[in-house]
Amino acid sequence: MPRSMHTDRWLFGVTLALSLLGAVMVFSASAVIAREQFGNAYTFILRQLVWLALGLAGMFWLMNLDYRRLRQPAVIFSGLALVLLLLVVVLLVDRAHATHRWIRLGPASIQPSEFAKLVVIFYLAWFLEIRRKPAVGLVQEGVSAGINNWKHTLAPALGPVLFLTVLVLLEPDLGTSLEISLVAMAMMFVAGLSGTYVLGAGVVALPALYLLIARVPYRYMRVMSFLNPDADPQGSGFQLLQSLIAVGSGGLFGVGLMESKQKLFYLPEAHTDFIYAVLCEELGFIGGAIVLALFAVYGWRGIRAALRAPDDFGRLTALGITAMVVSQALINLGVVLGMMPTKGIPLPFISYGGSSLLVMLLATGVLLNISQQTE
Numbered sequence: 001m002p003r004s005m006h007t008d009r010w011l012f013g014v015t016l017a018l019s020l021l022g023a024v025m026v027f028s029a030s031a032v033i034a035r036e037q038f039g040n041a042y043t044f045i046l047r048q049l050v051w052l053a054l055g056l057a058g059m060f061w062l063m064n065l066d067y068r069r070l071r072q073p074a075v076i077f078s079g080l081a082l083v084l085l086l087l088v089v090v091l092l093v094d095r096a097h098a099t100h101r102w103i104r105l106g107p108a109s110i111q112p113s114e115f116a117k118l119v120v121i122f123y124l125a126w127f128l129e130i131r132r133k134p135a136v137g138l139v140q141e142g143v144s145a146g147i148n149n150w151k152h153t154l155a156p157a158l159g160p161v162l163f164l165t166v167l168v169l170l171e172p173d174l175g176t177s178l179e180i181s182l183v184a185m186a187m188m189f190v191a192g193l194s195g196t197y198v199l200g201a202g203v204v205a206l207p208a209l210y211l212l213i214a215r216v217p218y219r220y221m222r223v224m225s226f227l228n229p230d231a232d233p234q235g236s237g238f239q240l241l242q243s244l245i246a247v248g249s250g251g252l253f254g255v256g257l258m259e260s261k262q263k264l265f266y267l268p269e270a271h272t273d274f275i276y277a278v279l280c281e282e283l284g285f286i287g288g289a290i291v292l293a294l295f296a297v298y299g300w301r302g303i304r305a306a307l308r309a310p311d312d313f314g315r316l317t318a319l320g321i322t323a324m325v326v327s328q329a330l331i332n333l334g335v336v337l338g339m340m341p342t343k344g345i346p347l348p349f350i351s352y353g354g355s356s357l358l359v360m361l362l363a364t365g366v367l368l369n370i371s372q373q374t375e
Helices: 011-036 043-063 067-071 073-093 112-132 137-142 148-169 174-190 197-215 215-226 238-249 273-310 314-336 353-374
Strands: 103-105 109-110
Touching: 011 043, 011 273, 011 353, 043 103, 043 353, 067 073, 067 314, 067 353, 073 103, 073 112, 109 112, 109 353, 112 148, 112 174, 112 314, 112 353, 174 197, 174 314, 197 215, 215 353, 238 273, 238 314, 273 314, 273 353, 314 353
Parallel strands: none
Antiparallel strands: 103 109
């Protein structure tokens, strides 16, 4: 069938809009704290713009690189090896904010767990495509080569993913490890994984998740403060309450760009994980709704690209990237709006953070290339 080679203007447009809006909001949310910490109000925005330029350059490059070149075993396993190495190295470096999440490179830093998300997507898309095709050797031995074969599909597919997830969990970063697991499960389910396995994985994961929360004091405190933030308004419930105050203060049209009061040392992490609260305060309900609409369009176009992809690798890769971006956005928005316990998950394209922005733009470049070659 003839294939369109035109760029998806909707997907490209919302990505660019989110990235530029993010740059504006990073400056607005970080100018005061940057002046306080570094004596220069432009410190954070200049760093963000450098990462934005690198990310856009990578996105344009991947838009014009046939995505099928990414499914070569040399590319897949080189990416896996590099990310595994970085995740081990990050556990050996000095802590920052009581965690081992960043590798410092002079004034810049990288967060390997962000790159782990993308590597997992490419690995599973490549491996599941192979297993969805009949394997002559296995058929001759009378063994099913389908997705639900535990020995020949599920174990080798999930082994590297679980290893990466455990390394991320050791940083510790429960939020990112859960997101990697959710994206992996979504890809496997679409590839044909039986609902029985999905249900079984959930049953096994729940007790483990309970222990990871109940046995770790700060995680347990986060859940308790989420359930009742007013119980300790100056302590564990402070961040959530300040976030809700910021969102509520914006009203319909907001207090005006750069005019947020909560970012003035009231709301912790105002330019990173809670930047959406500042956005709602300054741009109001209208601004917050526009951001939601942009992510909805991203999800729509991503799913459309997945459904029309010419092969399983493209279909699963597009699905994984879309699930990664949209699920991360929903988790961040849920935290900011008090619908989920606090997690260190940035808002894609908008929150301050070079590694997150770079990975999201690179992933979108691949998604745009897949959309160009849809049937």
